[in-house]
Amino acid sequence: xxxxxxxxxxxxxxxxxxxxxxxxxxxxxxxxxxxxxxxxxxxxxxxxxxxxxxxxxxxxxxxxxxxxxxxxxxxxxxxxxxxxxxxxxxxxxxxxxxxxxxxxxxxxxxxxxxxxxxxxxxxxxxxxxxxxxxxxxxxxxxxxxxxxxxxxxxxxxxxxxxxxxxxxxxxxxxxxxxxxxxxxxxxxxxxxxxxxxxxxxxxxxxxxxxxxxxxxxxxxxxxxxxxxxxxxxxxxxxxxxxxxxxxxxxxxxxxxxxxxxxxxxxxxxxxxxxxxxxxxxxxxxxxxxxxxxxxxxxxxxxxxxxxxxxxxxxxxxxxxxxxxxxxxxxxxxxxxxxxxxxxxxxxxxxxxxxxxxxxxxxxxxxxxxxxxxxxxxxxxxxxxxxxxxxxxxxxxxxxxxxxxxxxxxxxxxxxxxxxxxxxxxxxxxxxxxxxxxxxxxxxx
Numbered sequence: 427x428x429x430x431x432x433x434x435x436x437x438x439x440x441x442x443x444x445x446x447x448x449x450x451x452x453x454x455x456x457x458x459x460x461x462x463x464x465x466x467x468x469x470x471x472x473x474x475x476x477x478x479x480x481x482x483x484x485x486x487x488x489x490x491x492x493x494x495x496x497x498x499x500x501x502x503x504x505x506x507x508x509x510x511x512x513x514x515x516x517x518x519x520x521x522x523x524x525x526x527x528x529x530x531x532x533x534x535x536x537x538x539x540x541x542x543x544x545x546x547x548x549x550x551x552x553x554x555x556x557x558x559x560x561x562x563x564x565x566x567x568x569x570x571x572x573x574x575x576x577x578x579x580x581x582x583x584x585x586x587x588x589x590x591x592x593x594x595x596x597x598x599x600x601x602x603x604x605x606x607x608x609x610x611x612x613x614x615x616x617x618x619x620x621x622x623x624x625x626x627x628x629x630x631x632x633x634x635x636x637x638x639x640x641x642x643x644x645x646x647x648x649x650x651x652x653x654x655x656x657x658x659x660x661x662x663x664x665x666x667x668x669x670x671x672x673x674x675x676x677x678x679x680x681x682x683x684x685x686x687x688x689x690x691x692x693x694x695x696x697x698x699x700x701x702x703x704x705x706x707x708x709x710x711x712x713x714x715x716x717x718x719x720x721x722x723x724x725x726x727x728x729x730x731x732x733x734x735x736x737x738x739x740x741x742x743x744x745x746x747x748x749x750x751x752x753x754x755x756x757x758x759x760x761x762x763x764x765x766x767x768x769x770x771x772x773x774x775x776x777x778x779x780x781x782x783x784x785x786x787x788x789x790x791x792x793x794x795x796x797x798x799x800x801x802x803x804x805x806x807x808x809x810x811x812x813x814x815x816x817x818x819x820x821x822x823x824x825x826x827x828x829x830x831x832x833x834x835x836x837x838x839x840x841x842x843x844x845x846x847x848x849x850x851x852x853x854x855x856x857x858x859x860x861x862x863x864x865x866x867x868x869x870x
Contacts, residue, residue, distance in 0.1 A: 434856065435482045436462040437475050438491035438814070441837060442498050442804040443785040448738050454781035455804075456833040462496065464810040467855035472804050494816030494850060495827075495836065497784070498803050499558025499584075500758040501791025504657070504697040504718035504747025506563040507548045507574050507587070508532040508541075512751040520663045520727050520752075528751065532566060532590075533599050541570035545577035553581060553860040555756040556813035556849045559802075561657055561695055561718070561747075561795055562587040563629055566600040568610040575618040582859035584811065586625040586655045586795055589614055591644060592635035604639045608646065615651050623854065625795075627655035633670045633683045645687040655693045655795060658684065661706070662698040663729050681706040690715045693796040697747060698723075699737070700730045711741035716794035719786070721764035723749035731768050735776040745791040758787045762841045780837035787841075809855045815840055816850035823848055 440460040447453035461478030463471035463486065471478045508531060515527035535541045552560055562578075564571035564587045571589045578585040589611045593601050602610070611628070619626035628644045630636040636644070648654050661667055661680050670680050677683045681702075684690050692714035699717045702710075710717070719732050737744050746761045747753075753761070762783035769775035792802030801811045817823035823843035830836045840848075852860040 432465060433483050433486040434464045435479065435486040435488045436464070436491055436496065437488065438462075438494060438496045439836075440496035440804055441784060441833060443781055443789050444803045444805050446790075447779065447781040447785050453785065454833065459492075460496070462804060462810070462812070464856050467810055467857070469804060469806050469808050469810050472806055491814055491816070494814050495840065496804070497556070497813050497815060497840075498788040499801060499811030499813055499852065499854060500556045500787050501745065501795070501802065502552065502557045502560040502748050502756075502758050503695055503716070503745035503791045503794050504563075504720055505552075505560055505750045505753075505756075507545060508535045508563075508565050508570070509751030510544050510548045510551065513754065515751065516726060518727065520666055520729065523727055523752065529597050529600060533597055535565040535567050535570035536599065538569045538573065541565060541567070542573045542577070545570075545573040548574070549577045549581040549583050550860075551756045552583060553852050554849060555758070555846050556815075556852055557583075557756065557758055558811040558813070558852060558854045558859070559584040559792065559795065559797065561585075561627060561655065561791075563590055563631075563657065564588050566590045566592060566602065568614060571614060572617070575614070575624055579622055579624060582623070582854045582857050584623040584797070584801065584809075584854055586627040586657070588627040588629040588657070590629050590631050591640055592631045593637050593640045595635040596631075602640075604637075604643045607640065608643045611643075611647055612650075615647070615654070619651065620653065625653065625655055626651070627657045628689070629656075630658050630689070632659040632666070633674065633680065634666060641683070641687040641689070644689055648688060655695070656689050656691070657695045658689065658697070660684070660696040660699050661701045663727070664701060667701060679703050679706050681709060685709070695745070695794050697749065698729065700724055700732055702733070702736070704736075704740075707736060707740035707742055714743065716743040716745060718747035718749075718794065719744050719765060720747045720749035720753055721761055721768050722754045723752035725764065725768065726754055727752050731772045731775075732765070733774065734765070734769055735774055738776065743790065743794055744786065745794040746786045757845055759841050759844050762787045766841070780834050780841060783841050784837060811854050812852075813849060814851040815844055815848050817844065817848035821847065
């Protein structure tokens with residue numbers, strides 16, 4: 427990380443969605459000649475450059491980024507760190523993919539050297555794609571999960587993560603005794619929760635691999651410590667749902683398994699929910715339980731098309747997740763594009779505008795993680811979490827932006843074409859956490 431001067435003034439076009447475009451027609455805010463004044467890691471002024479310049483100290487360090495576009499830092503609401511090296515395992519359904527692709531790799535996390543190298547590469551992959559905040563499934567091993575926390579702290583990532591808890595249904599080396607799981611998770615919470623930009627998330631893998639005794643452990647952890655998040659999976663594929671019904675005959679649906687143990691609520695993020703019942707959507711909305719929509723993974727594993735319209739109509743908060751390694755890459759903007767495409771071909775799809783996609787990739791994730799007061803948009807008082815998009819001069823995106831007119835055209839081009847090659851710089855709380863090698867600092 428690189429520490430900047432006490433005040434930094436960025437001059438650049440910028441876009442953000444301070445409010446939800448699913449409920450407000452005027453959600454998208456754009457500044458063609460924008461100014462962002464940053465001091466002590468926070469945005470202290472945001473608006474037209476002329477107005478912000480007038481508020482800036484005379485000695486503020488000025489960056490002229492008018493050759494590109496600034497967006498709020500991207501938020502990945504669901505991703506698995508141990509699965510970095512297995513991206514691209516195509517041609518399988520969820521349970522088949524878990525057995526033959528994901529779980530053998532996750533077992534390798536018992537090797538702390540392997541886990542440490544994976545954690546370092548994982549954090550770099552997120553940051554280099556413009557992701558500044560992530561909700562991450564850790565490993566089934568305490569030492570490997572600690573490696574992830576250390577890598578995130580060293581890299582500057584804002585992250586919630588936790589030990590993955592399972593005591594049945596997986597490879598034997600991935601299973602934990604509930605008592606030992608509680609002790610290991612408690613140790614990790616004491617070491618990392620609330621440390622800098624780190625938060626702890628109670629992480630039952632899913633109801634298939636967590637017995638009632640393990641879910642009781644999850645409930646205990648969430649009750650014993652302030653400010654923990656919860657993350658898990660729900661309603662991803664029909665055969666998974668049928669197996670949950672068999673394992674929990676007392677539950678009327680998948681969600682009730684988690685509800686019984688207090689794992690649904692305003693700081694809970696449940697991945698997928700491709701096949702929910704109306705009753706589940708109603709209860710999720712009432713509890714403010716968020717869903718991480720992972721469209722690339724849903725397509726790659728054949729899970730189905732996410733019923734976005736039903737979620738929005740019910741009032742369920744939704745964000746985007748890459749779901750590495752079931753997903754196909756670390757780009758949250760690519761997930762936005764895939765969400766758009768899937769909705770276009772769905773018989774019950776929802777028309778998504780560039781404002782919807784920007785919101786889903788930024789503020790929606792912050793809201794899902796209970797961090798919207800800290801990050802997710804570029805208003806004064808928020809952390810200076812931002813990504814500077816400046817595509818290479820000979821790239822298709824540069825060519826499109828050169829002729830684009832209007833905010834919607836520019837945003838649509840960025841969502842469609844911007845990959846890691848177009849990320850010039852990334853900042854978290856004002857600190858430079860990633861800078862493309864050929865991107866120098868530019869003063870004005």
